[in-house]
Amino acid sequence: MGEAKQDNDVLSSIHPIVFKESENLEGKCTKIEGYDFNQGLNYHQLLMSMVTTGFQASNLGDAIQITNQMLDWRLADEPVADDCNDQERDLGYRKSVTCKVFLGLSSDVIPSGVRDIVRFLVQHHMVDVIVTIADGIEEDLIKCFGPTYKGDFSLDGAYMPSKGFKRIGNFLVHEDNYRKFEDWIIPIFDQMLMEQNNENVLWSPSKLIARLGKEINDESSYLYWAYKNNIPVFCPGLTGGKSGKMLGFHAIRNPDFIVDILQDIRAMNGEAVHATPRKTGMILLGGGIPKHHICNANMFRNGADYAVYINTAHEFDGSDSGARPDEAVSWGKIRESAKAVKVHCDATIAFPLLVAETFAPRAYLKKIN
Secondary structure: OHHHHHHHHHHHHHHHHHOOOOOOOOOOOOOOOOOOHHHOOOHHHHHHHHHHOOHHHHHHHHHHHHHHHHHHOEHHHOOOOOOOOHHHHOHHHHHHOEOEEEEEEOOOOOOOOHHHHHHHHHHOOOOOEEEEOHHHHHHHHHOOOOOEEEOOOOOOOOOHHHHOEEEEOOEEEEHHHHHHHHHHHHHHHHHHHHHHHHHOOOEOHHHHHHHHHHHHOOOOOHHHHHHHOOOOEEOOOOOOHHHHHHHHHHHHHOOOOOEOHHHHHHHHHHHHHOOOOOOEEEEEEOOHHHHHHHHHHHHOOOOEEEEEEEEOOOHHHOOHHHOOHHHHHHOOOEEEEEEEEEEEOOHHHHHHHHHHOOHHHHHHHHHHO
């Protein structure tokens, strides 16, 4: 009997610790609930329900909301600063000033079908600055010479050359496409060298990329639309990949050909520094050079105002690509007051869904009006 009383006393003493009275979260936190298919199939409502679904679905829902805030922002939403000029006091002007959107493209985004989504955004001038890697340039151009096909991740990469293919993940690309690309690009480099020598043109990676966009003259290319809409495309690592190989061959034949990378670093930083009075937003697909380049440029204006990361890297892998937006806040790359989220997901899944609920409706509205 004494032991039973002692056990009850112990249970009574720990009960308040283990079973604390719950704080009322009603109205303070979002209630978790999924989409009810009994209501029929409504894709807009389905995507909106991501916010309340939980796990990475909620992060995707937050990314959609932040991107919409990014695109909705107008200078007219802000109080008029005491030191602003007369133009910035004009209401019509303030309503026309939008957020400056930086889009980062890394890894194999452009070899995938996401290329067509990027082309859509650039065609309708819905982003302002693009940063990518060498693959993001050459694969866009190579696709103009022939399609990419769906293969399988398990295909033996060593076996592919005997069949005349190259494998990128689960994509298959004809070797002929690369040969056509090489035959096309070398004469352009020759012409650019001639312009450098005869007209004192100092080429940078972004100027070279704009020239390639002009020369390809193909509406399926996002680089063509970037050239046409005067959207700068920066590629600090242009000397990587197939285009880098072609530049290398060209440099051996013509060692005087100059592509000035420092010119672009200044230009890229200027895109962020001189964005004021606009806010800036970053949409970063993957990590690596594009992410660093965009974040570092925004650091020179005390951070971006909106940030959406979409990549599969995790914090514990030790890479910067796995870092969350709050780490960029500590470096001054994202403002403390910014709206920011990271979606742990393959960009080929998350980005089309995000665009469907953010950029695309605005493009259709422009067409109607």
